[in-house]
Amino acid sequence: MASGIAGDVILQPVSPIERPGSSNSRPYQAMIGVVDNAGRIIAEVRSDANGRFHIVLEPGTYVVRPESAAIYPHAAAQTVTVAEGRFTRVCIVYDSGIR
Template sequence: MNSHLRTALAVLALAAALSAAGCGDSHGAGSPGASDSGINGRTMVDGGCPVVREQSPCPDRPLSARLTFTGGDPERTVAETTSDALGHFRVSLPPGTYIIRPTNLTGAVTPIAQPVSVTVTSGRFTTVVVPFDSGIR
């Protein structure tokens, strides 16, 4: 077997192993068998308008953010994901109570978000909006 073929087979085997482990999923991977329940939602930042006028609305806007899901006793990280450019995310998790710990991807102090507690019930995805504060008043 030539070295190019061995390398190609090794890369394919590694890709298959990572995919089976859930590492290839950009929206995070929860526990095995939890595909019928979990959390989906959006990360949004307030409009950040110093003065809001009726004729000039200042709507919330989507924000891509890093989300770490913790739960259990003792509390541990059970999943991580990054919301997309429109703020959408979806993570499969078994029933239980979880804390979503959001992080601003820019590294700046603002926008900032507080942890959000979410309860997942069997057979459904709980929908949540994770609000970020722009810091503009």
């Protein structure tokens, strides 16, 4: 059975004004890099139009690095542990910089 990382990528806020009952985020297409314990990039994937992605990986601990061409939007790296035979879920939140 395969293992790896599966997740969602969102961008927030998408408006400087919060409206009760409405979401201030949206799915986001981004390039996501995966780095092993030695610091080598071992995989890259782009999230789809719905912000979803999955990467098949061997069990182990990895750093997921969301990429960005500028200061904003920006998302923090996350350490993820992949267990044998399952996909570990992650949510990557890009800060749009809108205030």
